[in-house]
Amino acid sequence: MAASNRKSDKEMGELIAFPNAAVTELDSERGALEKATPVLDGELLTEEQYRQAKARWSLPAAWTHPQSTGGRLAVRAATAPLHLGGAVARGMAVTGRAWWRWVRVAELRDAAREAGAATVVAKFDEVRELSILRWKVTGGVTLGGAVVTGGVVLLAGGSGVLVLGAATALGLAVLGRRKDGAPGRRAALPGPRSLAWLMNGDHLVTAFRDAKLIGKDDMLMLVKSPRHDGKGWALTIDLPPSRKASEVITKREALASALAVDEVRLIVERVRGDNGHAGRLALWVGDADPYAAEPVPSPLATAERWDLWQPVPFGTTARGVAVNLPVVWTSLLIGAIPRQGKTFVARLPLTAAALDPHVRLIIADGKGGKDFRPFEQVAHRFIRGSREADARRLILVLEECAADVADRFDRLAEMDDELCPESKVTPEITRDPALGMPLTVIGIDEVQNFLGMDVPLDPDNPKGKKVGGRICELLTYIAKTGPAAGYSLILATQKPDAQVIPDGLRGQLGTRFALKVMTYQASETILGAGTYKAGMDASKLLTSHKGVGLLLGADGETELSAGDAVTVRTHLLHIAAIRAACERGRALREQAGTLSGDAAGENHLAELDPTVAARLADEVTTATDSEPVDADLVDESAELPEVLALLADELGTDESGVVATGDLAARIGMSAKAFGEALRAAGVAAAVPAKRRMPGHPNPVAVVDLDAVRALIDSAARR
Numbered sequence: 001m002a003a004s005n006r007k008s009d010k011e012m013g014e015l016i017a018f019p020n021a022a023v024t025e026l027d028s029e030r031g032a033l034e035k036a037t038p039v040l041d042g043e044l045l046t047e048e049q050y051r052q053a054k055a056r057w058s059l060p061a062a063w064t065h066p067q068s069t070g071g072r073l074a075v076r077a078a079t080a081p082l083h084l085g086g087a088v089a090r091g092m093a094v095t096g097r098a099w100w101r102w103v104r105v106a107e108l109r110d111a112a113r114e115a116g117a118a119t120v121v122a123k124f125d126e127v128r129e130l131s132i133l134r135w136k137v138t139g140g141v142t143l144g145g146a147v148v149t150g151g152v153v154l155l156a157g158g159s160g161v162l163v164l165g166a167a168t169a170l171g172l173a174v175l176g177r178r179k180d181g182a183p184g185r186r187a188a189l190p191g192p193r194s195l196a197w198l199m200n201g202d203h204l205v206t207a208f209r210d211a212k213l214i215g216k217d218d219m220l221m222l223v224k225s226p227r228h229d230g231k232g233w234a235l236t237i238d239l240p241p242s243r244k245a246s247e248v249i250t251k252r253e254a255l256a257s258a259l260a261v262d263e264v265r266l267i268v269e270r271v272r273g274d275n276g277h278a279g280r281l282a283l284w285v286g287d288a289d290p291y292a293a294e295p296v297p298s299p300l301a302t303a304e305r306w307d308l309w310q311p312v313p314f315g316t317t318a319r320g321v322a323v324n325l326p327v328v329w330t331s332l333l334i335g336a337i338p339r340q341g342k343t344f345v346a347r348l349p350l351t352a353a354a355l356d357p358h359v360r361l362i363i364a365d366g367k368g369g370k371d372f373r374p375f376e377q378v379a380h381r382f383i384r385g386s387r388e389a390d391a392r393r394l395i396l397v398l399e400e401c402a403a404d405v406a407d408r409f410d411r412l413a414e415m416d417d418e419l420c421p422e423s424k425v426t427p428e429i430t431r432d433p434a435l436g437m438p439l440t441v442i443g444i445d446e447v448q449n450f451l452g453m454d455v456p457l458d459p460d461n462p463k464g465k466k467v468g469g470r471i472c473e474l475l476t477y478i479a480k481t482g483p484a485a486g487y488s489l490i491l492a493t494q495k496p497d498a499q500v501i502p503d504g505l506r507g508q509l510g511t512r513f514a515l516k517v518m519t520y521q522a523s524e525t526i527l528g529a530g531t532y533k534a535g536m537d538a539s540k541l542l543t544s545h546k547g548v549g550l551l552l553g554a555d556g557e558t559e560l561s562a563g564d565a566v567t568v569r570t571h572l573l574h575i576a577a578i579r580a581a582c583e584r585g586r587a588l589r590e591q592a593g594t595l596s597g598d599a600a601g602e603n604h605l606a607e608l609d610p611t612v613a614a615r616l617a618d619e620v621t622t623a624t625d626s627e628p629v630d631a632d633l634v635d636e637s638a639e640l641p642e643v644l645a646l647l648a649d650e651l652g653t654d655e656s657g658v659v660a661t662g663d664l665a666a667r668i669g670m671s672a673k674a675f676g677e678a679l680r681a682a683g684v685a686a687a688v689p690a691k692r693r694m695p696g697h698p699n700p701v702a703v704v705d706l707d708a709v710r711a712l713i714d715s716a717a718r719r
């Protein structure tokens with residue numbers, strides 16, 4: 001590093017303009033960059049040895065080192081014949097595709113389509129005429145080629161044809177030579193792809209430019225030089241003054257593509273606080289998929305007890321940084337497609353709650369299996385299953401809770417300022433059994449089974465309020481008003497859509513955790529409107545990433561960031577460890593005298609006192625009608641569903657008819673099942689018949705009608 005570039009070693013590090021990072025840099029302990037002296041490698045020779053060595057013929061070092069450009073070229077030249085067949089075949093495919101686009105005047109069609117439906121119609125005649133002309137040119141060239149070949153045969157015989165064939169094959173092989181990355185894609189960053197190499201300044205600038213994150217003449221400023229950090233490479237950069245770090249975060253996928261790494265391995269974060277600014281980014285690229293590693297066991301498995309006022313150990317980031325989940329002052333929504341770890345995740349904070357003897361636990365397991373049974377030993381109220389009787393009992397339990405919330409506020413208002421300075425519960429208040437205001441956690445798994453219950457609340461009034469509707473309004477009231485009174489909700493669902501969880505309820509659940517979902521709309525339904533545009537998309541998680549999800553604090557009540565979700569690999573906590581933790585929790589409650597309700601054998605739920613019921617009726621309705629914290633709705637018509645957007649990029653203009661669902665799914669990196677579901681959700685009409693015999697498949701397989709897909713893409717483009 002040139003000494004003139006050095007600015008200050010007091011701050012995070014010096015700023016170095018890329019590209020000029022040829023000299024070795026070292027991070028000192030304080031983070032400053034210092035010049036290292038060049039390291040020379042050599043051996044002492046006598047005069048005679050030197051003369052002999054010079055006289056000996058040898059290849060230049062650049063050609064003999066296996067990593068060198070020359071070395072690679074030599075190896076490639078030696079193995080070229082082995083690759084020729086494949087290259088010629090690819091060349092034919094590339095040429096054929098290019099010709100087909102040309103003869104169909106694809107460039108004009110595409111431009112017209114981009115300009116809108118009116119232009120497509122206006123340009124129709126022009127496209128048609130040009131296409132006819134190009135077919136004629138094709139015919140002429142084919143005829144000319146045949147005449148030339150005939151001439152060569154007549155004049156030079158078989159050897160002439162051989163030369164002609166070899167020249168053509170060579171031309172095709174050049175066209176079809178495999179580029180780095182996917183076949184046919186321009187290699188943005190030629191050369192070997194070691195991560196250390198990728199993080200080199202020059203290549204990073206190229207990648208940022210290719211991903212259109214900086215202008216073609218812009219440079220990046222290095223704040224912290226690349227270093228191996230945990231299981232990946234990390235560095236900190238400053239963008240040019242005109243660029244924002246948040247823009248790069250939203251386009252992380254484009255950057256991952258330019259760097260040719262899977263986006264799950266690339267972490268892009270803003271550097272905030274005194275050491276950061278709106279244009280400063282910390283990049284980290286994992287050596288391997290960080291979420292595929294063995295899950296970390298939860299520390300709750302061995303914790304003797306827990307204080308729920310402390311955030312609960314929840315998981316780790318890709319870089320191994322611990323992530324804790326706050327439970328007090330907020331409520332949590334967990335959403336995912338089935339079998340991604342929803343139940344496991346929901347049980348983490350509930351186990352912490354079980355380990356705190358001053359916490360009242362209320363559990364409703366809408367699935368009704370054994371997943372939550374360990375909590376029966378400690379839960380004040382425990383409901384297993386989602387039959388009508390279970391849902392009606394849940395209503396009584398929630399009414400009891402809602403009445404308690406209202407009563408707590410009355411009592412908090414009467415307390416002296418020292419005990420209750422802010423009209424909110426404090427740790428002291430919640431731990432005093434005499435006050436009867438323990439932290440209360442209501443955990444409901446498969447909440448959609450309760451919320452969707454379409455049975456009249458009053459059997460004598462079939463057109464009146466439904467059981468699901470009543471549960472929804474009670475939950476909304478508790479989520480909205482309960483946190484200050486010490487109530488938290490933890491709701492998990494595998495159907496996070498607006499019909500099941502209305503915006504009014506979802507908006508009150510300030511902490512959101514989205515495991516793998518199928519579409520970006522589903523991701524937004526959990527994380528909140530606008531999160532997809534801000535670069536948070538749980539549909540990008542892989543189904544193999546069980547227990548991995550995006551955690552967002554949307555209510556600003558906790559330390560979790562509301563601006564950018566953190567991807568968390570949650571801790572693993574098996575049912576046996578949960579059972580043991582609940583046994584410890586029960587013993588602690590018995591000691592503290594806080595075992596209550598169902599766990600203490602007091603199952604009776606009294607009907608609400610009529611005066612309390614009347615007051616609650618008013619308050620619940622007001623809370624349900626008021627604006628949610630996060631009131632934005634997802635405008636589903638605004639953007640092309642993700643699966644169609646992927647197909648729009650993937651499908652060639654010449655592709656039509658039906659293709660095997662599995663084959664098409666593989667091309668866009670989805671499983672056939674998930675792809676089928678996403679197509680249905682996007683409204684793509686099923687092919688008739690739905691299964692057919694297709695080339696390359698011995699038995700009939702599910703098929704997709706590409707024309708139906710294209711019709712939807714085109715109609716969305718016209719909107």
Ligand SMILES: Nc1ncnc2c1ncn2[C@@H]1O[C@H](COP(=O)(O)OP(=O)(O)OP(=O)(O)O)[C@@H](O)[C@H]1O
Pocket residue numbers: 295336337338339340341342343344345367494546547548569570571572573
């Ligand atoms: N943190 C984790 N790390 C690794 N694997 C996990 C983790 N959490 C859950 N899993 C695995 O994922 C599987 C599914 O978990 P879980 O039963 O919680 O899913 P679910 O989404 O609740 O499913 P369903 O919708 O069927 O109820 C479990 O068998 C478990 O092995």
